[in-house]
Amino acid sequence: DARVTQTPRHKVTEMGQEVTMRCQPILGHNTVFWYRQTMMQGLELLAYFRNRAPLDDSGMPKDRFSAEMPDATLATLKIQPSEPRDSAVYFCASGFGPPGIYEQYFGPGTRLTVT
C-alpha cells in the first residue's frame, strides 16, 4: 500500500531555531506539494514541484521558508528562523498524471509548535 511519508510527525522548537521537515512521495509520482493547515487560514498551498523542478512557491514566505527536492524520493521544507506564527500542521502530497486531473495523495503531516 503506497503512502506518502513525512518526518517528523511532531516537532516542538523554540523561536529562532531552524526546522526541517521531510517528505517521501509515492514512488513514481512526479508532482509534490507542500501545504500548511491552521484553524485560522485553513489549508494553504505553500509550494509545488513537478519532476523535481519548483513550479510555484508563491504561497511561501520567501524570507524564512525554503523548499527543495534533492532527488525524486525526498522533498524538504525548511523554516529559518522559525516564529510562533509558523505553528501549524504541514502536509506533503504527491501526485502523477495530466495537470489537475489526478488526485493528490497526502501524508500524515508534521505538527509544528514554535514557542
Added chain:
Amino acid sequence: AQSVAQPEDQVNVAEGNPLTVKCTYSVSGNPYLFWYVQYPNRGLQFLLKYITGDNLVKGSYGFEAEFNKSQTSFHLKKPSALVSDSALYFCAVRAGGATNKLIFGTGTLLAVQP
C-alpha cells in the same frame, strides 16, 4: 479566478439519514472538481472527482457527488450516514491553466449522531 465555497461550517445528521455537504464553484473553462475527507490527526484522503462525463460521480465509502453546471454546484451526498463518516470534508477545484494546483474550500465538519 477559480474558487470554491463551502457555505456550511458544520453539518449535523443522525445516523442512517441521508447527508449532503454543499459546494459551489466559480471557474473559467471546464471545472475539474474534487472532494477530500480529513479524519482527526490525519492527512486528507481523496473521495471522488468530476472531470467530464456523467454528472453523478461515485466515490469511496459510499459517497457520491452531483455536478450541476447550471447551479455551479458539486454537492457531496450519501444515502445513509454512519457515525464513522464524521470528519472534515473539503471541496476543491483545479486552478486555472495547465496546473496541478488545487484550490480548497474552507471545509465542512460533518457530525453524525448515533
